[in-house]
Amino acid sequence: MVKTNIVNDRGIPICKSMLAWLKWGNGATPQSTGKKGDHLIGDYYVEFDKHYRAEVRELQSRFEAEGMQQDAAKERAEKESPLMKEAHDMLVKWEQGDKEIRSLWRTMNDWVYAGFDETYRTMGVGFDKIYYESDTYLVGKQKVEEGLAKGLFYRRDDGSVWADLTANGLDEKLLLRADGTSVYMTQDIGTACLRYQDYPINRMVYVVGNEQDYHFQVLSILLDRLGLPWGKDIVHFSYGMVELPNGKMKSREGTVVDADDLMAKMIEDAKNVSADKVEKLTDITDDEANEIARRVGLGALKYFILKVDPKKNMLFDPEKSIDFNGNTGPFVQYTYARIKSILRKAGDVDLEAAKHATINDKEQALIQLLTTYPSVIEQAGKDFSPAQIANYVYDLVKEYNQFYHDYSVLNEPDSNIKAMRLLLSRCTANIIADALNLLGIEAPERM
RNA sequence: GCUCCUGUAGUUCAAUGGAUAGAAUAGAAGUUUCCUAAACUUUAGAUUCGGGUUCGAUUCCCGGCGGGAGUACCA
Known part of the structure; x- marks a missing residue:
């Protein structure tokens, strides 16, 4: 990828x-x-x-x-x-x-x-390659000129260039303005060609909002018409919009929730919430406390967005703060921190002893959930749905919390059972960390 | 106007055509001499309406009503 x-x-x-x-x-x-x-x-x-x-x-x-x-x-x-x-x-x-x-x-x-x-x-976002429209629009322009020469497109009297898509049940689409300048579509044709040229890929996925469904429908047809064999196979992963209580965000009108502000606010909120909780962690430094707040604040924000089916529109009320309790990022992170705390105190796990332990209902339920993880990831990949991972890890964590509440790990007298519970805890922690990592969320070791 | 998406507890979200529609939050009531209570337990509360397909529909089809988006020589 x-x-x-x-x-x-x-x-x-x-x-x-x-x-x-x-x-x-x-x-x-x-x-x-x-x-x-x-x-x-x-x-x-x-x-x-x-x-x-x-x-x-x-x-x-x-x-x-x-x-x-x-x-x-x-x-x-x-x-x-x-x-x-x-x-x-x-x-x-x-x-x-x-x-x-x-x-x-x-x-x-x-x-x-x-x-x-x-x-x-x-x-915490990064890219392997960044394309700039200012570089790619010329390729697009050239493709449009080629298409024009082949009679795939046509020029109007005023000099503008158009594609007639009425045969596809759509309208006519402008490709070059009368003054010769390029539009969004021109550039996207060029970028698509470059992406295929630069990498040996078998599929191209555009992660773009559903307000552009029409645009990508047209783009696919145009690429196909230009004779690019992959043109009709481009995937528009059309995600739903985040709506505000009083409607859509509009950058032109400045009615947007700014990502920088939002992240800063979440970290600040996390700091405030932590303030009374962190008393438990007596030996904590300011740097550690700040790092915990950063991870928890960003975790809450990312989880809040990613737990929702990406295809659906979602509502976000900036007036209400994002929760730190319930089905949230911090809930998952907290479980992870508690497990890590146990593991730190326990030291090595005796795998041989764990094999000879008997298993109760809660433990069995937990093991069963853990074993479904690979298939959840596979399905989430097929569906392009991080939400499935979020929902899974939430279920897992809830199951673990019940187990944690009902049974003690460190105080278990039977050494076989204790070893098994430690192993179970370690596996759970690993899967939580792995799932969160896939969601771009970092879990603190303590919180 | 035309096209597309969408409608599930008060609210925000789940549910390959299959059993009693599942969570969270807000509400009510509890749990801490015990590994971190950002947790756990109990309780009440929902499929917009009308048809159809099916043994069976939140899910598929048609229609009504409600919400959103697109329909730019914007991106």
Whole structure:
């Protein structure tokens, strides 16, 4: 498996941010503002939209005063907006390689990447290969030109290039604008080709939200039409959206829950929760306490998201804090920490003695659950569903907690049974750690 | 308008067409001289509505009602 990340680093949205920064930024930098680069650029994206909407409103009412219908007036206002025109002009210049624009673009992108890197690092996310749209869009453009030459696509009078998908029961799709610049689809065609060229892969999976179902349906058809044998086999793993209580997140309008803020808040919450619990751990240093809070906070967040079937939309209320009790990451982590505590005190496990132990109901149930782990992983892989792993590890941990509550390991007088329980505990801990690792969650040795 | 997704306790989530629909949380009641109570136990509470297929439907099909998304020379 090759983990790739595709960064959409060019196009209209990027130009909007650059334009807004030029107009209203007063030369602000991450250094001068103390803001993360991606946040700073995101702010100007929102800023652009604010001015744009105000401009459209004004134009619209002027057109309406001239006697136009409301909808028509709005449409015309959006089309004729000078701000949007400026953004498009900038895009044309960018594609032409205009020195100033490219230099500004490079500077601002570097800010963004630095911000992304920081977030990925905190999150514990990494990639084998990162594709930048600014590199791949030219390949896409070339493919579109080839398709045009072969008569697979067609050019309109205004110069724009389109694919007619009505034979597939879909609409017509724009591939190149009238001014010659590329769109999202152009770039994605190029990126797909490069990914197949760069790696000997038999399948390509796009992990992208279900709001883009249509886009990937079209992409697959276009790749197939271009004669790429794998075109119709690309997999769009379409995940559900995280919804807020009052609707969808919109980056343009700034109504988003920021990942950095959320992670920081979770770690902070974990620290507060730990404060009264950690009294039990008398010999703990500040560094250790911070590390526990980090693992528990991020564990709670990741588990919260991953335990839900990825295909379904889920609801997240930022006002309510994510739980640390019940079916949660910390619940799983806590069980792990308790087992590790026992194992630390016990020392080596006598495997030979364990073989001669008798087994009670709870132990049997636990063993049975442990043996199903491989098949759970296999199924989760087939279904692309981390949720299945999360649900399994939750069941396992619940089973272990009952066992832990009902029977003592260290105080068991029968040495055979004690050895068996230690072995059982060690196996459980290993599987918890393995499952959590698959979910990208770290378990603390103590908490 | 057209297309797609979706509807399970108050709330957030589970359930290859199969037995009494399973958890968590919020609510009520308990458990600590005992390996970490971020735990454990008990209790009450749900399949949107109407048809159909089937021996059997939360699951599959049709319709109504509710929620979300897409339908851009945005990504």
